Amino acid sequence: xxxxxxxxxxxxxxxxxxxxxxxxxALGSQHDIEPFQGGAVPVETGPEERTAVAVASHxxxxxxxxxxxxxxxxxxxxxxxxxxxxxLAVARGLAAYARAAGLLVIADGxxxxxxxxxxxxxAALTDGIEGPFGPVPGLGADLLTVNPLMxxxxxxxxxxxxxxxxxxxxxxxxxSNPGAxxxxxxxxxxxxxxxxxxxxxxxxxxxxxxxESGLSDVGxxxxxxxxxxxxxxxxxxxxxxxxxxxxxxxxxxxQELGAAFAAGRAGGLISASRSISEAHRSxxxxxxxxxxxxxxxxxxxxxxxxxxxxxxx
Amino acid sequence: xxxxxxxxxxxxxxxxxxxxxxxxxALGSQHDIEPFQGGAVPVETGPEERTAVAVASHxxxxxxxxxxxxxxxxxxxxxxxxxxxxxLAVARGLAAYARAAGLLVIADGxxxxxxxxxxxxxAALTDGIEGPFGPVPGLGADLLTVNPLMxxxxxxxxxxxxxxxxxxxxxxxxxSNPGAxxxxxxxxxxxxxxxxxxxxxxxxxxxxxxxESGLSDVGxxxxxxxxxxxxxxxxxxxxxxxxxxxxxxxxxxxQELGAAFAAGRAGGLISASRSISEAHRSxxxxxxxxxxxxxxxxxxxxxxxxxxxxxxx
Numbered sequence: 001x002x003x004x005x006x007x008x009x010x011x012x013x014x015x016x017x018x019x020x021x022x023x024x025x026a027l028g029s030q031h032d033i034e035p036f037q038g039g040a041v042p043v044e045t046g047p048e049e050r051t052a053v054a055v056a057s058h059x060x061x062x063x064x065x066x067x068x069x070x071x072x073x074x075x076x077x078x079x080x081x082x083x084x085x086x087x088l089a090v091a092r093g094l095a096a097y098a099r100a101a102g103l104l105v106i107a108d109g110x111x112x113x114x115x116x117x118x119x120x121x122x123a124a125l126t127d128g129i130e131g132p133f134g135p136v137p138g139l140g141a142d143l144l145t146v147n148p149l150m151x152x153x154x155x156x157x158x159x160x161x162x163x164x165x166x167x168x169x170x171x172x173x174x175x176s177n178p179g180a181x182x183x184x185x186x187x188x189x190x191x192x193x194x195x196x197x198x199x200x201x202x203x204x205x206x207x208x209x210x211x212e213s214g215l216s217d218v219g220x221x222x223x224x225x226x227x228x229x230x231x232x233x234x235x236x237x238x239x240x241x242x243x244x245x246x247x248x249x250x251x252x253x254x255q256e257l258g259a260a261f262a263a264g265r266a267g268g269l270i271s272a273s274r275s276i277s278e279a280h281r282s283x284x285x286x287x288x289x290x291x292x293x294x295x296x297x298x299x300x301x302x303x304x305x306x307x308x309x310x311x312x313x
Numbered sequence: 314x315x316x317x318x319x320x321x322x323x324x325x326x327x328x329x330x331x332x333x334x335x336x337x338x339a340l341g342s343q344h345d346i347e348p349f350q351g352g353a354v355p356v357e358t359g360p361e362e363r364t365a366v367a368v369a370s371h372x373x374x375x376x377x378x379x380x381x382x383x384x385x386x387x388x389x390x391x392x393x394x395x396x397x398x399x400x401l402a403v404a405r406g407l408a409a410y411a412r413a414a415g416l417l418v419i420a421d422g423x424x425x426x427x428x429x430x431x432x433x434x435x436a437a438l439t440d441g442i443e444g445p446f447g448p449v450p451g452l453g454a455d456l457l458t459v460n461p462l463m464x465x466x467x468x469x470x471x472x473x474x475x476x477x478x479x480x481x482x483x484x485x486x487x488x489s490n491p492g493a494x495x496x497x498x499x500x501x502x503x504x505x506x507x508x509x510x511x512x513x514x515x516x517x518x519x520x521x522x523x524x525e526s527g528l529s530d531v532g533x534x535x536x537x538x539x540x541x542x543x544x545x546x547x548x549x550x551x552x553x554x555x556x557x558x559x560x561x562x563x564x565x566x567x568q569e570l571g572a573a574f575a576a577g578r579a580g581g582l583i584s585a586s587r588s589i590s591e592a593h594r595s596x597x598x599x600x601x602x603x604x605x606x607x608x609x610x611x612x613x614x615x616x617x618x619x620x621x622x623x624x625x626x
Binding site for chain 2 (some may be wrong): 083
């Protein structure tokens with residue numbers, strides 16, 4: 001992050017109805033779906049192949065346009081699974097493409113399951129497995145979003161896998177949707193809310209994962225739309241990198257996220273999807289140019305804020 | 314369920330180290346990965362293709378052996394995602410194969426996310442989408458396991474998609490792992506535990522989904538290893554079909570699950586994976602024969618129990 005002077009995460013959350021113009025025209029190249037791992041498109045292509053290729057092409061154009069201003073991409077796995085048969089290949093190809101552009105890769109799958117199932121998800125999202133006939137590669141993500149409902153033993157296999165590749169996990173702590181009130185905000189008999197208890201759980205889980213930077217390899221996801229929760233979350237998880245989705249289209253503002261940087265400049269990862277990919281709709285520029293400008297605007301604004309916070313703390 | 318006199322769900326949870334003998338030998342047939350949707354295996358096959366074919370072949374043999382004794386299959390999605398590039402095709406092929414054998418399909422993905430992301434996951438697991446170049450098929454599942462941490466608005470898109478195809482959702486309420494104590498069992502200031510609150514949420518969500526059978530299209534997942542929770546869950550969710558994993562290998566016993574059937578014979582779905590697929594390890598019979606015998610033993614025992622409960626209630 002210091003090298004790139006950026007805390008911006010490019011959200012890859014491709015909406016099939018809003019692909020950039022030209023994305024559907026890339027069909028035919030062998031390397032469209034999974035450029036770094038040889039996933040050729042079958043010669044006879046139907047709607048499923050064409051859709052997969054269009055999404056891969058759109059996302060690669062987005063990465064090309066904005067990589068310089070960003071430090072990571074976040075793949076919303078739902079948008080790749082809905083591509084059907086080629087969904088995982090597209091996601092894996094994009095993860096490799098982003099890595100080649102110097103970006104970290106966040107797999108936003110919000111997975112949560114127990115023992116062998118959690119381990120299988122974790123391997124799928126990181127370094128893959130050694131199968132009975134040889135290696136089966138994984139997505140190659142550095143950071144995984146995980147769902148803590150099932151408790152500590154449902155999170156540990158994800159952390160173990162992420163640590164094998166030098167990465168970490170981001171625990172859902174307090175999300176940005178209205179439904180967060182239904183479970184996350186419930187008050188506990190012992191005091192505090194469910195989400196505050198989850199924050200403590202994340203902090204404990206990451207205790208032994210604090211590196212030289214002072215940050216842990218167990219971070220948290222906090223919706224950027226409710227900055228009042230941020231200061232409290234920082235108190236409960238002093239070493240956690242905080243992934244802050246919801247800036248832009250969902251109403252979150254960078255200027256309100258200062259508390260994240262009380263743990264240092266790398267304490268906050270600011271994720272934006274639609275505000276970057278659809279910037280051309282309000283600016284009238286070409287999509288790539290508008291996306292680059294918006295990513296750079298976010299980068300500057302977050303970097304300046306983190307400089308301020310770190311100078312005064 | 315009445316027609317098949319069965320409440321047994323065959324868990325498809327393939328462990329790469331415990332595939333049935335012969336599963337790796339099916340390579341070469343065009344129809345191995347996705348028999349009903351034309352997903353041909355590429356001519357040049359590496360470890361990733363061979364592993365995918367072996368898993369598909371193992372699971373088809375399991376379905377062939379046990380379908381008569383079962384009412385549904387449950388695909389543990391983690392085990393298919395870890396197959397890499399062909400994982401979703403294998404899962405989709407098996408869902409179609411199970412359906413052709415007269416079985417319902419449960420997608421056990423424990424997904425939870427908000428608005429457009431939840432809708433994308435839900436479409437991926439049910440009827441697919443109409444893409445820009447034509448239809449992209451989904452997994453075709455009837456029932457989806459969902460994670461309620463993010464609240465009601467994170468569940469509704471799953472329910473909406475499942476209802477479109479006449480299916481429903483199964484909300485994680487109280488899981489069978491030790492970590493369930495970390496969040497699910499926390500006591501609330503307003504009384505009761507987090508999981509009891511989630512049970513109420515599931516009951517409310519399913520209020521308008523109660524059909525002629527008296528059962529709702531919003532069910533719940535409850536670990537079969539803690540039968541003491543079952544009676545309470547039935548009180549809180551009188552119309553919910555309960556999916557009960559954990560019988561056999563995890564220590565749950567059919568005889569202790571009677572409370573599920575207080576809502577009728579279809580009130581409990583008893584899921585077993587390893588106890589069926591690995592029955593040959595203790596019996597010494599051929600895998601298919603041992604699996605069939607174990608599935609039939611579970612079917613008889615659950616059906617008899619439900620007859621007793623329904624006669625006395």
